[in-house]
Amino acid sequence: MLVSSTSACLRRAASSSARANASRSLATAAADLGFESSTVDGIKIATKDIAGPITTLSFVIKAGSRYATVPGVAHALQRFAYQNTPTRSGLRLTRETELLGGSLTSELTRDSIILTARFLKDDLPYFFEALSDVLSQPTLARHELAEIVGPLLKLDAKLADADATFVASEGINSAAYRKGLGLPLYAQATDAISIDTVRAYKDAVYTKSNLAIVASGADISTLSDLVSSYLETAPAGTASSTPASTFYGGELRIPTTAGNLLSFGYASDVSPTFNVLASVLGGASSIKWSYGASLLSTTAGKAYAKVTPYNGSSLLTITATGSPAEITSAGAAAVDALKTVAAGVSPEILKKGIAGAKFDALYALEGPAGLASVGKTLLASGSVPVTSSMVSEIESVTAESVKSLAERILSEKIAAVAVGKVSELPYADELGLKA
Incomplete structure (x- = not known):
């Protein structure tokens, strides 16, 4: 058969x-x-x-x-x-x-x-x-x-x-x-x-x-x-759509026994500046058994930055894990790291951030997950991603734009969530953030 x-x-x-x-x-x-x-x-x-x-x-x-x-x-x-x-x-x-x-x-x-x-x-x-x-x-x-x-x-x-x-x-x-x-x-x-x-x-x-x-x-x-x-006879249909994504912000606290975690973030239109800032902040080491040399390396693996790309929006989050005391310390260190960036980014730090962002963007196009990324881009733009354009956009990110994004996160309303033993986890305003 x-x-x-x-x-x-x-x-x-x-x-x-x-x-x-x-x-x-x-x-x-x-x-x-x-x-x-x-x-x-x-x-x-x-x-x-x-x-x-x-x-x-x-x-x-x-x-x-x-x-x-x-x-x-x-x-x-x-x-x-x-x-x-x-x-x-x-x-x-x-x-x-x-x-x-x-x-x-x-x-x-x-x-x-x-x-x-x-x-x-x-x-x-x-x-x-x-x-x-x-x-x-x-x-x-x-x-x-x-x-x-x-x-x-x-x-x-x-x-x-x-x-x-x-x-x-x-x-x-x-x-x-x-x-x-x-x-x-x-x-x-x-x-x-x-x-x-x-x-x-x-x-x-x-x-x-x-x-x-x-x-x-x-x-x-x-x-x-x-x-x-x-698929010749499949229905043509109309493309799915939703209103343009709007960032609201706010704070949620979710009690659970699954573990302790604090995450805060900021979203806006898709921009390579988000990726470069996440790379500058770092936190997730690229070398096993090493905490790396990024700004968040001082948290000893307890905090890391990440960008989640969507159609029409980029969401940058900084996440801290561990015990409530470790999360409080790592969260404060993450805010300090943002303040460091907001004070100015050196050419060396910017170069490292751009290199990391380029690697992350290109690596995301590998394997089965990469096929999904290609398909999503194909639906959105009608063409497959062109890496030369992606790289060019990331390389065009300036120290001033990274600095400005860090300033916005520190001064504007952000989204925040505390998960776990919330009675012992810090609120966003206790870290100097607005939620």
């Missing part, structure tokens, strides 16, 4: 070549990343034909939690991935994937639902068809929600509640954005999610206009043919 199914995939892919050539736009290449990109039947695609026996294929869908019509519905739709379709049952898909030695994953972010398959190169037609079925014709049966998906939603939420870092991330996003990017990533116990709600959301977001297909280890011609074979 499996061999005949795979053979059928190959035959249909080959027979569609002429039709695909007529429908696709001229493929373009981004030499610095090695991707070729194209638009086929209204679907944006990009692929990097690298040598090696393994192919990674990602369907990146503009359907993350920020677009949820009902809280938790994006999480439910993501968890319906790889369940039953008219073509094959979820059990059959699992057995065939294992027989071929491949793997299937699904991921939910605030921007996207990402369906990813990794497999031996020759099995591209089979896995492309499988992901296409998940996208275009999931059964979304009522009993699947009750018996399979519902318990998975509860398990995800339970595991997330036991992770202080995740709890803090949810809190900081809620304080920073409120709606949109501030919506919970996972379904909550209070969310009423019906199968009709999931079906309606699927119809709205699983469309050509919300889809980018990105691959590593496949050539553009083969990928184009497969798109024409299996």
